[in-house]
Amino acid sequence: xxxxxxxxxxxxxxxxxxxxxxxxxxxxxxxxxxxxxxxxxxxxxxxxxxxxxxxxxxxxxxxxxxxxxxxxxxxxxxxxxxxxxxxxxxxxxxxxxxxxxxxxxxxxxxxxxxxxxxxxxxxxxxxxxxxxxxxxxxxxxxxxxxxxxxxxxxxxxxxxxxxxxxxxxxxxxxxxxxxxxxxxxxxxxxxxxxxxxxxxxxxxxxxxxxx
Amino acid sequence: xxxxxxxxxxxxxxxxxxxxxxxxxxxxxxxxxxxxxxxxxxxxxxxxxxxxxxxxxxxxxxxxxxxxxxxxxxxxxxxxxxxxxxxxxxxxxxxxxxxxxxxxxxxxxxxxxxxxxxxxxxxxxxxxxxxxxxxxxxxxxxxxxxxxxxxxxxxxxxxxxxxxxxxx
Numbered sequence: 001x002x003x004x005x006x007x008x009x010x011x012x013x014x015x016x017x018x019x020x021x022x023x024x025x026x027x028x029x030x031x032x033x034x035x036x037x038x039x040x041x042x043x044x045x046x047x048x049x050x051x052x053x054x055x056x057x058x059x060x061x062x063x064x065x066x067x068x069x070x071x072x073x074x075x076x077x078x079x080x081x082x083x084x085x086x087x088x089x090x091x092x093x094x095x096x097x098x099x100x101x102x103x104x105x106x107x108x109x110x111x112x113x114x115x116x117x118x119x120x121x122x123x124x125x126x127x128x129x130x131x132x133x134x135x136x137x138x139x140x141x142x143x144x145x146x147x148x149x150x151x152x153x154x155x156x157x158x159x160x161x162x163x164x165x166x167x168x169x170x171x172x173x174x175x176x177x178x179x180x181x182x183x184x185x186x187x188x189x190x191x192x193x194x195x196x197x198x199x200x201x202x203x204x205x206x207x208x209x210x211x
Numbered sequence: 212x213x214x215x216x217x218x219x220x221x222x223x224x225x226x227x228x229x230x231x232x233x234x235x236x237x238x239x240x241x242x243x244x245x246x247x248x249x250x251x252x253x254x255x256x257x258x259x260x261x262x263x264x265x266x267x268x269x270x271x272x273x274x275x276x277x278x279x280x281x282x283x284x285x286x287x288x289x290x291x292x293x294x295x296x297x298x299x300x301x302x303x304x305x306x307x308x309x310x311x312x313x314x315x316x317x318x319x320x321x322x323x324x325x326x327x328x329x330x331x332x333x334x335x336x337x338x339x340x341x342x343x344x345x346x347x348x349x350x351x352x353x354x355x356x357x358x359x360x361x362x363x364x365x366x367x368x369x370x371x372x373x374x375x376x377x378x379x
Contacts, residue, residue, distance in 0.1 A: 002230040009234060013242035020249050022256065035246045055239035063234055084220045085227050150214065
């Protein structure tokens with residue numbers, strides 16, 4: 001299933017990139033829309049210097065987005081509903097932000113554990129809190145995506161089960177719910193990919209620009 | 212839940228890293244640069260076109276103002292020319308009128324003079340002819356001794372001659 005996602009993303013972007021028309025075709029428009037969207041996220045959260053990470057961020061966004069969307073096709077599998085998959089992404093992103101931070105600021109990067117304006121006597125309290133919030137970052141990032149994808153599919157599965165169990169007489173009711181939920185799930189697929197990407201940008205951006 | 216079954220973790224991590232790495236490589240190497248380039252080219256083109264359009268608009272406005280100014284100048288010139296032409300026409304008209312009036316006056320005076328001259332000449336003629344007639348009568352009277360009958364006859368002849376003369 002991962003190969004399907006990789007193939008799909010690569011196909012769309014390669015085809016669109018090959019066109020290079022000034023007045024774009026539909027596929028090119030779609031790819032340019034995605035690329036421009038990601039570029040907008042990076043500019044908003046990291047500034048122009050964040051364009052260094054543009055390939056990574058766009059690969060991350062497109063991988064997650066297409067994983068979510070492909071997973072909605074009945075009979076396919078949602079990779080992002082695996083905690084280990086989202087966990088690897090989240091930890092990887094978090095580690096990258098740490099690496100960037102230490103690379104750019106050295107030991108000063110530890111200052112992220114102390115919010116600006118904190119009085120000295122509060123430090124013993126603030127540092128553990130900030131430490132926990134830092135550790136929570138990759139965990140929340142991973143769990144958010146995994147939980148959203150899993151929950152959506154669980155609900156859809158339950159409703160389909162009810163449809164089949166209810167038969168023709170009452171089965172149409174849960175079935176109509178599944179249709180509505182499917183629309184919602186498509187939206188969630190986009191929103192979760194977007195949130196994951198924005199948070200990635202925010203974490204890396206935080207590491208680049210200290211308070 | 213199967214999601215927490217650690218049995219698949221290692222293979223999932225491996226395949227995820229591999230496929231994501233390949234996707235990243237493909238995007239970085241082949242897909243993204245041309246798309247970004249196209250986007251930037253388009254942005255540049257649009258900005259240039261907008262700039263060009265703005266410049267064209269400004270140029271057009273400037274031209275319009277120039278033409279307006281020229282038109283105003285031309286309108287003023289036309290007014291001046293028209294006024295001059297009117298003045299000239301009026302002057303010509305006045306001159307013509309004066310000349311015609313003078314001409315007619317002259318002709319009238321000449322005609323009056325002619326009439327006067329003719330009248331005087333006619334009176335002179337009458338006087339001369341009357342004198343000649345008187346002389347003729349006198350000659351005839353003096354040249355012969357006349358009887359009463361002669362008198363009458365000569366007088367009648369003279370009168371007839373005068374009548375004939377005046378008829379002529």
